[in-house]
Each structure stands twice: as C-alpha cells, then as structure tokens.
Amino acid sequence: MTQSAPAPENTIGPRPERYIDIYRRATARLEACLPLGWSLSSDRPRSPEAPTRMLVSAPDGDTVSFSVVASRGVLSGDVARIAADLSDSDRGFVCAHYLSDPVRRQLDRHGISYADATGNLSLVADRPAVWVRDRGADADPWRGPGRPSGVLTGEPSDRVVRALADHVGEISVPELIKLSGASTGATYRVVEVLVERELVRRVPRGPIVEVRWEPMLRAWAAERKVCAVRRFTAPEGVTATRARLAERIDIPYALTGVGATDYAAPTLLEVYADDPDDFADSLGLRPVEHGGDVVVAIPWSPVVFERMDRRGGLRHAAVSHVYADLLTGPFRNDDAAEHVRSRLTADEHWRRPVR
Structure with missing residues (x-):
C-alpha cells in the first residue's frame, strides 16, 4: 500500500x-x-x-x-x-x-x-x-477562464444537442448556429464539450463529421434541468381529451411521453405547455395535487416546440426530444424508451439532411 x-x-x-x-x-x-x-x-x-x-x-x-x-x-x-x-x-x-x-x-x-x-x-x-x-491537481490546470463547464445544462445545450440529433450529415459550426438558434459563443462552447466527451467528432477547425446521437441524447437527458409539472384530471377521459385537442389549433402545446409513441395505448396525456392553467382551462381540465391523468410540463426553453411532428391531428415533440423525456424526468418510462431507441436505431430516416 x-x-x-x-x-x-x-x-x-x-x-x-x-x-x-x-x-x-x-x-x-x-x-x-x-x-x-x-x-x-x-x-x-x-x-x-x-x-x-x-x-x-x-x-x-x-x-x-x-x-x-x-x-x-x-x-x-x-x-x-x-x-x-x-x-x-x-x-x-x-x-x-x-x-x-x-x-x-x-x-x-x-x-x-x-x-x-x-x-x-x-x-x-x-x-x-x-x-x-x-493526489494531483485539485482543479483542471488546463481549463482557462470562460471554458465550458462540461455539463449539458441550459438553453444553448438544449438547442445545439437537439439540432445535432435531428439532422444528419456533415455540418459546420456556422451552419449549426443557424440550425440551433443558439448564439455563436454558446454554440462553440457546447460543441467543445461534446467533442471532449467524444459525443461528436469534429475535424480540427473544420466541420462536425460524426454525431453519436444516442449517447448524446442520453447524456443531455441526464444533465438538463428538470421541468416543473402541473397535474390535472380530464373529466371526459384521456381519449376524449386527445380528440378535443386534435381539433384545436389555437392551443400551443407539444405532446410527449408514452402517448407520443406507438409503444402502448396512452393512459396519460403528457404535454409541454407554456401556461398550464390556460391549457387546462381550454380543455376543461381540473387541477389536482397528486395523480391525475394529464401532466403538463413548463418547458425550460422553446426548443421543445421546434421541428414538431403532426400525427392524427396532434402536435408531437420531435422524436429525439420524446426519447430524452422517456429516459429521465417526469415523463420517464424505461420500457418505452428502449422501444423508441430500437426503432430510431433501426431506421435513421427521422434525422433530416443538413442541406
């Protein structure tokens, strides 16, 4: 010893x-x-x-x-x-x-x-x-002022990770800035974190040529901020409420969780909405302290509403976001996450060409 x-x-x-x-x-x-x-x-x-x-x-x-x-x-x-x-x-x-x-x-x-x-x-x-x-150093001696923390937390990380996951093909950082909507400095910092963690591969001073989207989404899901949720009950039931929601074009929302997949018949309505009370009032939902069959999350960033899918009249969060939601947080469902992962891995046509 x-x-x-x-x-x-x-x-x-x-x-x-x-x-x-x-x-x-x-x-x-x-x-x-x-x-x-x-x-x-x-x-x-x-x-x-x-x-x-x-x-x-x-x-x-x-x-x-x-x-x-x-x-x-x-x-x-x-x-x-x-x-x-x-x-x-x-x-x-x-x-x-x-x-x-x-x-x-x-x-x-x-x-x-x-x-x-x-x-x-x-x-x-x-x-x-x-x-x-x-014992060696008590702090990273090579991390200078302004260097990224190494954690995928905050709106810039949300935007950059989602943009990289949702697109396929070689992409330059200036192109990523336009796709993600994040600031120039923040995009470069997040890319540096992703490169250091070997979640993306970038040519020195050149484009990103490879994105390991599954471990990247898994890391992001584990480290991003957890959304606050409100719970409601639907007097007419989840099926009737989903049908009513499909008829409304004036309510801003993004469906997520198991109900945004084909894994199983949804027993809950799980959505993102900027104003849960307004969302609930529009559909005649009643607030509850615990339980309920409608869960409304207040998003930390507007990225949840970007590149949504419309199916059956309902607006679904992008499948990359749904997958991350199933991994951790209030919408977590391990079995559904594995089902979605296998589907996304088997066929990557859900990722859009960069150009």
Whole structure:
C-alpha cells in the first residue's frame, strides 16, 4: 500500500491530446508509485490510440489485468456507463486529462481504478493485493477562464444537442448556429464539450463529421434541468381529451411521453405547455395535487416546440426530444424508451439532411 503527497502543479506540463499520450502521462506517475518490485506493462497499440489492456505484476510474477478506458474528459454521469460496460470479472482503469473529485469518488464507489495526467490516481486489486493512491491537481490546470463547464445544462445545450440529433450529415459550426438558434459563443462552447466527451467528432477547425446521437441524447437527458409539472384530471377521459385537442389549433402545446409513441395505448396525456392553467382551462381540465391523468410540463426553453411532428391531428415533440423525456424526468418510462431507441436505431430516416 502506498500513498503520496500531491504533485506541484508547475510540473504538470502541457495538456496531452492523443489517447496514447493521455495514457502515458497518466500512468507515468502510477508506475513510479508502485511498491518496490512491482511493474506495469501494456499491449502495444497503434498510435494515437491507447492500449486496451494494462497488466500490473507483483514481485512473485503474479499479475492482474485491467481494461483501459482512455478519454479526454469524464463526468460523474459517465461512470455508471463505464461500469456497466465492464464484465463482472473484469477490472477497469480509466485515464483522462483530469478527473475531478466527484468523478474520482464515483469511480472509487464502483471499484474502478484510475489515473489522470495531473497525478490523481488510484489502483486497487485483491489478487495480487495492491493499493496505490496519489493526489494531483485539485482543479483542471488546463481549463482557462470562460471554458465550458462540461455539463449539458441550459438553453444553448438544449438547442445545439437537439439540432445535432435531428439532422444528419456533415455540418459546420456556422451552419449549426443557424440550425440551433443558439448564439455563436454558446454554440462553440457546447460543441467543445461534446467533442471532449467524444459525443461528436469534429475535424480540427473544420466541420462536425460524426454525431453519436444516442449517447448524446442520453447524456443531455441526464444533465438538463428538470421541468416543473402541473397535474390535472380530464373529466371526459384521456381519449376524449386527445380528440378535443386534435381539433384545436389555437392551443400551443407539444405532446410527449408514452402517448407520443406507438409503444402502448396512452393512459396519460403528457404535454409541454407554456401556461398550464390556460391549457387546462381550454380543455376543461381540473387541477389536482397528486395523480391525475394529464401532466403538463413548463418547458425550460422553446426548443421543445421546434421541428414538431403532426400525427392524427396532434402536435408531437420531435422524436429525439420524446426519447430524452422517456429516459429521465417526469415523463420517464424505461420500457418505452428502449422501444423508441430500437426503432430510431433501426431506421435513421427521422434525422433530416443538413442541406
């Protein structure tokens, strides 16, 4: 068991960019902190990728293998996914530019070893028994003033994520600014976050050439603000209320939740509306404290009303937004979310061409 003092920040050096360099920088201090007689080795990947496996060997020759997860940035919400991707018999080792204290605590809870390029590290194994821990920087030394927080929260994130999910094809950042309606500075900041989290791939100083829309929507759903909701009861029932709503063109709303899918017959009417009371009065709904069969959410941003679908006379939120709503928040339904995910993955014609 070894534990060292934090490294002086002026010895950290420039930020590594390639995965192989992130791995080498992150493991250099780990190797130096191993107990006497212990050693570290890995497979030989083709640069610029990091190794896929790392071996730690005890003096008697006994070894323990770790699956390497190299990333430019890891957030707390990513740790559960990393843990789920590991098999029950496998050990994980995460390396990154910088791992914040909340992320390190999450990795510790999941029993995942890690090291970042500033010297924060933890290596744990039962057989052969080893425990190595060290401290590096307490803040990201490469994050300057005005750099994005790394969290997909706020209206600019809503607009950029939705625009990227809803469109397919190579897209420049100026084109994304026009599609999303977000400001120039905010768009660039959100794109930087998405690139660092490997949710999109962008040519240096060039266009976005790949969008991993499913994990991007999943990350956005987990981190965006949760909408406040009001509950009502429909005296005539949900079916009759949906029929009345289809006849009204003067009520601004966007249908979401299970009722906006073909997963099952809706037992609830779940919608977005800027003014829940006005929406309820227009349809003769009665407010209730709990339960009810109509749930009205007040949207944080107007993006919920963009690129809506009209089916059966009803205005549905875009399927990308519906999918995100089914993942988390007041409209969450895990089974319906998986149903929608499989449909969207099987046929991506729901994504519109950029040009």
